[in-house]
Amino acid sequence: MTALQRIFGGAAPVARWATPPEYFRNGERRGLAMRSAIAAVALAMCATGVTAQDIRATGDLGLVVERATGSLVVVDQSERARIGRIEGLGDLSHASLVYSPDERFAYVFGRDGGLTKVDIVEQSVVGRVMQAGNSIGGAISDDGQYVAVSNYEPGGVRIFDADTLDMVADIPTGGKTIGLVDIPGGRFVFSLWDQGETWIADLSSGAARITKIEGIGTNPYDALVTSDGRTYIAGLFGEDHLTALDLWQDTPQPQKILPGYAGDREGLPVYKMPHLEGWALAGHEFVLPAIGQHEVLWVDARSLQETGRTATHGQPVFAMARPDGRQVWVNFAHPKNDTIQVIDTITKDVIHQFEPGPGVLHMEFTPRGHEVWLSVRDAGKIMVYDTQTFEKLREIDAESPSGIFFTARAHRTGL
Amino acid sequence: MNRFALILALIATPALAEGPDTQALERLVRQDCGSCHGLTLRGGLGPDIRPKALSHYEPEVLQGVIMDGIPGTPMPPWRPLLTEAEAAWIADYLLNGATQ
Numbered sequence: 001m002t003a004l005q006r007i008f009g010g011a012a013p014v015a016r017w018a019t020p021p022e023y024f025r026n027g028e029r030r031g032l033a034m035r036s037a038i039a040a041v042a043l044a045m046c047a048t049g050v051t052a053q054d055i056r057a058t059g060d061l062g063l064v065v066e067r068a069t070g071s072l073v074v075v076d077q078s079e080r081a082r083i084g085r086i087e088g089l090g091d092l093s094h095a096s097l098v099y100s101p102d103e104r105f106a107y108v109f110g111r112d113g114g115l116t117k118v119d120i121v122e123q124s125v126v127g128r129v130m131q132a133g134n135s136i137g138g139a140i141s142d143d144g145q146y147v148a149v150s151n152y153e154p155g156g157v158r159i160f161d162a163d164t165l166d167m168v169a170d171i172p173t174g175g176k177t178i179g180l181v182d183i184p185g186g187r188f189v190f191s192l193w194d195q196g197e198t199w200i201a202d203l204s205s206g207a208a209r210i211t212k213i214e215g216i217g218t219n220p221y222d223a224l225v226t227s228d229g230r231t232y233i234a235g236l237f238g239e240d241h242l243t244a245l246d247l248w249q250d251t252p253q254p255q256k257i258l259p260g261y262a263g264d265r266e267g268l269p270v271y272k273m274p275h276l277e278g279w280a281l282a283g284h285e286f287v288l289p290a291i292g293q294h295e296v297l298w299v300d301a302r303s304l305q306e307t308g309r310t311a312t313h314g315q316p317v318f319a320m321a322r323p324d325g326r327q328v329w330v331n332f333a334h335p336k337n338d339t340i341q342v343i344d345t346i347t348k349d350v351i352h353q354f355e356p357g358p359g360v361l362h363m364e365f366t367p368r369g370h371e372v373w374l375s376v377r378d379a380g381k382i383m384v385y386d387t388q389t390f391e392k393l394r395e396i397d398a399e400s401p402s403g404i405f406f407t408a409r410a411h412r413t414g415l
Numbered sequence: 416m417n418r419f420a421l422i423l424a425l426i427a428t429p430a431l432a433e434g435p436d437t438q439a440l441e442r443l444v445r446q447d448c449g450s451c452h453g454l455t456l457r458g459g460l461g462p463d464i465r466p467k468a469l470s471h472y473e474p475e476v477l478q479g480v481i482m483d484g485i486p487g488t489p490m491p492p493w494r495p496l497l498t499e500a501e502a503a504w505i506a507d508y509l510l511n512g513a514t515q
Contacts, residue, residue, distance in 0.1 A: 060496070093449060112457075
């Protein structure tokens, strides 16, 4: 009895089973008491966390979008394995997601306008709203309170309470919005494809205060922000340059970067729009996919002057710096989307090229960059590679995998 | 009319006497046209290209759009990657066959 009391750390559960209700006969009381004692010990063990094998920390987990089946595969980076599947998320054909600050919940932005909140620990859908007809991505505020979604139809940005998924702000723009990112101060930044503007929505007061910046350029197709939240770069489909904004300025002014990078060269067909992401900083340079040219462009991060170009295998889609910045991994648009090239940041030379398989859609580095995970859509595989030796370490089955998102993203601005 | 155009195109393309690989083309439409128009073709950065949205197109015109793109927009020319017969099949598929 005293031993049990020590385990329980209190008398309350002991008292309950020590005095069973009157309607039990004596023999039954003893049996019940024994069963209750076992149950109570089990309960106490759960409550005090001693059954650690049943608890899974989320810090090295991730989610992989299965675009055709509307589902997510839950993966464990350290085990290089899938550990579960979450279904019922609608049309995920161009889906992305962000994580809550505690890395327990993910907010998934589906192409069909669905915003779905999933619990990674329970591996279940815990909330879902159809918030628009056609959407393209989202972001979560620095404090984790607000989730913003960028919509094509109806064009604009809608902002939701991260707990309840209730809408807290509706920001119609009269056109398609792209390049939505979070920046410090409870703010979101996004651009308008049709109007060539960038808007900043400040949620710090609870209501959205909007700052509009005109003159970004014709048809911004995507944008990125650096992890300090300072430099926002919009890629332009309709003009031969990119545009940067210094968000530390009170009234950010559009600044052309890489003006005339294509020059007189004929624009090559773009069978898939490049993606710009916060992984663009390699050392002290940005590495950016050209559009209509088969090359990546290097820009000094401070002066925003061009520092070089690297000819590539095809139209780059993602040019992603390994987290330490030492390498840049590039994948390509159709029909070259079976290939990856790895570029050395110092020499700007392609140091490795390989063909993981048909339809390499996405890459995700482990947080410190020792491995990279690739989704190879038409092979139905996630492939894990060592970034030092380029050796393939593992294949994991998935249905038409696209985006791979590790939970460490929870702690990065602008992803 | 569609079939006629397709047959003509096929005759004009002896290398494809057996006809386009329709499974590969359907995959191309879903996955690669889908990059801009959405996997379900309901639209994305590019417009809705389900049959109702395209009903004002003559098949030959749509085939031309696929082959040569629409200058000044992100719609690229697919001529480097497709034969006329394949573009004709895709035009017909978009106007009549894409159900989802």
